[in-house]
Amino acid sequence: MHKIATSLLVALAISGAALAQAPIQYSVAFPNAVHHEAQVTVVFSDLKPGPLQVRMARSSPGRYALHEFAKNVYAVKATDSKGKTLTISRPDPSGWDVTGHDGTVRFSYTLFGDRTDGTYAGIDERHAHLNIPATLAYGRGLEDRSAQVRFELPTGWQVATQLRPETTANTYFAPHLQYLMDSPTSLGVQQVRTWQEQGKTIELAVLHEGTAAELDTYADQTKKIVREASAVFGELPAFDFGRYTFIANYLPQTSGDGMEHRNSTSLTSARPLRGQGAIDNLGTVSHEFFHAWNVERIRPKSLEPFDFDRANQSEALWFAEGFTMYYGDLLLRRANILTEDQYMKELTTIVNSMVNSPGARLYSPVQMSQQAPFVDAAAAIDPNNRVNTYLSYYTIGGANALALDLMLRQKHQTDLDAYMRAVWQQHGQGQQNFAPQRPYTLPDLQRILGEVARDTAFAGQFFRTHITGHELPNYEELLAPAGLLVRRARPGQPSLGFLDLTFAPQGATIAGSTLVGSPLYLAGIDREDVLLKLDGKKLKDREALQKLLKKHKPGDVVPVEVRTRAGVRTVQVTLAEVPSVEVVPAPTATPEQLAFRAAWLGSKVK
Template identity: 30%
Template sequence: METLVLLTARTNRLIRHLPKLTLAVLLLFTIPYSFGQKTEAKLAFTVTMEDPASQLYHVIFRCEGLKGETLNFKMPVWTPGYYQLMNYAKSVENFRATDGSGNALKWEKTANSRWTVHPRQAGTVTLTYDIRATRNFVAGNFLDESHGYISPAGVFLHPEGQLKHPVTVTLKPYTKWPQLIATGLDSVGGQPQTYVAPNYDILYDSPMLMGKLEQLPSFEVNGIPHHFIGYNLGPFDRAQFIADLKKIVAGSAAVIGDIPYKHYTFIAIGPGGGGIEHLNSTSISFSGEQLNTRAGRNRMYNFLAHEYFHHYNVKRIRPVELGPFNYDQENRTRMLWVSEGFTVYYPYLILKKAGLMTEEEVFSGLQSNIASYENKPGHRFQSATQASFETWEDGPFGRTGDEAYKTISYYSKGPVLGAMLDFKIRHESQNKKSLDDVMRALYRTYYQKQQRGFTEKEFWAECEKAAGTKLTELADYAATTKEIDYPNYFAYAGLAIDTTSSELPGVWLGISFREKGDSLLVTETEWQSPAWNAGLRNGAVILAIDGQKATVDALSAISKNKKLGDSVRLLVWQNGQQKETTAVVRKKSERNFRISRLPNPNPLQSAILKSWL
C-alpha cells in the first residue's frame, strides 16, 4: 500500500541530518504548503483502556475549529495492506457527541461507516465512543489483560474531506502494564505517549502495540535505527536473531540503494498468522519457537524479509491505484502479482546473499511456488492480473468453497513471474541489467521524482528498457492463462526444471478433512477428483466408510488398501440431509518442478547464475 507523504523525498533525506530545533521550524513552514489547505482546526485523539478485560478501547476525539452546518465523520471499510473489506464500524459502541461545554449534540448514523453530527455553531466538537477489540489479527483490534493492539483504520474516525489534516494521538495504556508503546509514529516532544501524524494516511499506516512487551536490542543500518518490540516472543537466541535481522534489512536496502525513513519498528503481536507492511513499521505475528528449527527459521526469515521489503515494493514502488486511497470502497489493481509476488521472490535472494539460505533452499522455494498453482486447476481459469483485481472477492490465496478450483494466488504465481522476468532481463542485456534495475528505476522515477505510483504500461516500459527488447510473452503469462515455457526461461540462468508428470503412490480420493466429534468434516474437495464426481463438497460430514464408522484411520487406509478402479461407499450428511454415494478411486499425477543446475552451462548462463545467487 502507499500513503500520502508530507515531505518530498529530497526533504526527507535532508531533515534526517538537521538539528531538532531546525527540524521543528522546517516542519512548521512545510506543513501548510504540503497540505495545500488551511490547518486552523485541531484534531486530537485520546485512547484509554483502564478495563482491558472488557476488551473495549475508549476513544475521545476532540475537534477544534471544524466548520459546517453538519459534520460527517467516517471510518474506513478496509485497511491498506489487507485487501479485504473489514466493516470496522460494527465494532463502534456508545457513540456520543458534545460541544466544548459538554452539552450533548444531535447526531445520527447516516451510513454504515458514517456518523453525522449537528454542531450548532460549536467551536469544539468532542466525540466519544468505544471500540470492541476482540480480533487478534494484524488487520484487527485486540485488547485483553496482557496486551492491546490497534489497527488505526478500525479505531480512528476522520472528518469527511479532511484526510490530509494533521492529527495527534495520546495513548494511555493500562496502568498495570509497562508504559512501552511500539509504533512507527513520531512522538511529540514534552508530551508523554503522544504521537503526531501529518495526515490520516500516515495515521492509518501506523499500528500500535502496548502491554507486557519486550524490546530487543536496537540496531542501525546506514545510520538509521531499527527496533524490534513484541508480545510473548517465546524462547530463542535473541542475539543471533537480531544479528540475522540486521543482515535482512541491510540486504533489502542494498537492492534499492536507499533507506527512506528516519526509524523503523518491527511490531510483533504474538503467535498467530499474518503480517501487514507499513511505511516505517510492520505488524507481524511472531513466535520465537519457530527459530529453533531450520525449516521454521527459514519460514520466519522469509516472512520478515517479505514484510520488510514491502516498505519499498507496494508502499513506495506501487501501482498507481494504491494511493491516495479511497477508504470507503475497494481499491482495485491488476498489479498485486508484482507488489506481493515480487515481495515473495526477493527474500529468497536477500536471504541467500546474507548467508541465511542455501542455493537448494532458494530452488525449493521457487519450486513450491510453481507447484502450488500449476498442480491445481485454477491456473487454467484465472490469470495473475485477474487474481490481483479479484482479490477483494476471492481472498489473497484464492477462493474457498465449491469454486476454489477456478482461482490462483498471486503469492504463488507472482514470484515465479518475477524470477522469469529477472532471468530474461539478465539474458537479453548480457547480464548487465536485472530486475533490480527495474525496481530502482520505478523507485526513483515514480516515488522519488513524481511522487506517485506507476501504471501497468509504465511498469512494462521500464522492464523492456532494462531488457532492451519487447517482453510480450511475459506480459501474456501475467495477463492470461497461457501455458508457461519454464525450461526456456530457467535455462537463461543455467537452471534445469523438471516439468514431467509422475504418478503419486496409492490411489486418490481427493478430499482433505478434519475430525468433528465422531465423524469427519470435509474441508476441501479437489476439483474433478473421485470425491468431487461423487458429489462431495466442502462442509460435508462423512458418517461411514464402506459401512463402517468414519475414522481418520479408515479414511487414510483407502489410499493403501484400495486399488485403481475400486469403489468406496460413503454415508454423508450434506445440505441438510443424509445420503449415500459411491466414489471410484483412481491414480493422481503431479509435476514436481524440481529445479537444478544445468550440467554444461555456457559462459553467459554461468555468469547469470553466479550474479543472481
C-alpha cells in the same frame, strides 16, 4: 489600500487558515484493558457550521476487503466545547452525524478489540496492538488536517509506532489522515534493538516471552535482511522521519500476520524467536520490509490514495504482493538464513501450486489481483469454488517473478534486481506529501521491462502471455540452467486427487470442491459427498484409504461407493498419479549451472 491595513488583512488571513487547519486531537486510554476495551476521545475543533460527519474506516491500507470496523465501537457520546451534550444520528452503519455544535465536538466511544494482527485491534492487560483504521474515528472533510495522538499508558508500557514523537510525553504527530491510518501502534513492555543503516535509524520493537539472547540473534538476522533488500534497490528509502520500525508482537495470544506500512511494519505471530519459529517469523520480516519499496513507495495508481470507505481493487497485486513474496524468500536465501535445501522447498511450494492450480489456467495474474476484495480476509458464509477458479495473487505473482528472473538471466544478460531498481528509480524515489509522485500503471511496468531487457517485443510478449494472459511458464526449462530439476514428487503412486477429507465410521466426507480434471471430479463426485467404500472396503480412516490405493497403480479403474445428494451409488474411478512436483538440485549439475545458481541466490551485499 494602506500598507498597514494590507499587512493586517494578510496576517488575519494566515491566522484564519491556521485555525481552519487545527489538528485533530486523539486520546486513547485503557481503563478496562482486561476486558479488551479502550476508551477513545477525539476533539474536532474550528469546525464550520453544520453537521460533523464522524466515521470509522471500512477498509485498511494493505487489506483489500471490507472489515466494517464500526462494529466494535459503542457507548458513543458527543459534547461541545462547554460540555453540552450534542445530538447524534446514525446515517449509515459506519458512522455518526453530530449536530448542534459550537465549532468544537468532543467525540468519545468505547472500542472493543481482541484480535492482535495487522488488521484489527488487540487489547488486554499485557498490551495493545492497534491498527489505526480499526481504532480511531475520523471526520469527513477534515482528512488534510494533521493529528495529535496521546496514549494514556498503563505503568511500564512504551509506544512503538512510525508516528513522529512530540515533545509532550506519549504524544505523537501525523501530517494528515492518510499517514495516521497507515501507522500501526504497539503498546506494552517493549524490548528494543536499534542500529544505523545508511545514516537511517532502524529499530526492532518487540513484545515476546523469550530471552534477550534470542532477540539479539533475531535482530542480527533482521540486519542481514535489511542489507540484502537494500542491495536489490541500491539504497534504503528516505524514511520520512529518518526512522523505520519493525513493530513486532510475538506473544502467545497473537494471530499470525504481517502488514506493510510506509515507515514501519506490523509483525504478529505466536511463534517463538528460536528454531523454526524464528525462521518463519523472519520470512514475514523479509516480505514486509521489501514492501518499504514495493507498494509503499512503488505504488500502483489504482491504490493511491487509499479510500477508507470502500473495498480498494487493484489490477497490480501480482506485482505489489507477488513479486514481494518472491523476494521475501530469495532475501532469506541470500542472507544465508535459509539453506539451499530449505530454499528448494520454497521453490517447490510455489511451482507446485502454479502447475497444479486449475484457476491459474483460467485467469491471469491481473484477474487474480482483482479478486482481492473477495479473498483478502473477507468473510462470507456461502460455499465457493475458488479451489478451481482462484490462485492467490501472492502465489501467481511470485511464480511469474521467478519465471521472469530466470528469463532475464538466461536470455537478456540482466536480472529481476535490475528491473526492480529501474521501477524504483522511475516510480518510487520521487515522493511528495508522504505519497509517491508517480504511481505506476501496467503499461509503465511493461515499458520499463522492455528498457531493462533492451527488448520491447519480449516485454510485450511476457505481459500478454503471463500477466494479462494466463499461460504457465515452463519451469522445467527455466530452472535447468541453474542445475535444478522439476520432477514428480511421488512417481508411480496412485491418487484420487488433492482432497480435504473428514473421516468418520461411515466413511470419508469431501469437505471442499473436487479439483477440475481430478479422478473424483471426472467421476462426478463433489463436495459433501461421502466416500463409503473403495474396492468394496470401508474407508474408516486415512490409513485404510492409503492401504487400498497402494494395491493399485495410476490408470487402474476402481469401484467407489459414494453417498451423494441423489443417494448411494457405485461409480468407476480412474486413478491418476499423484500430481505433486518438487524442485531439487540435479546430481550432475555442471560448473556453469552451479555458477548460474550462485549468481542468482548468492548475497548481493558488498
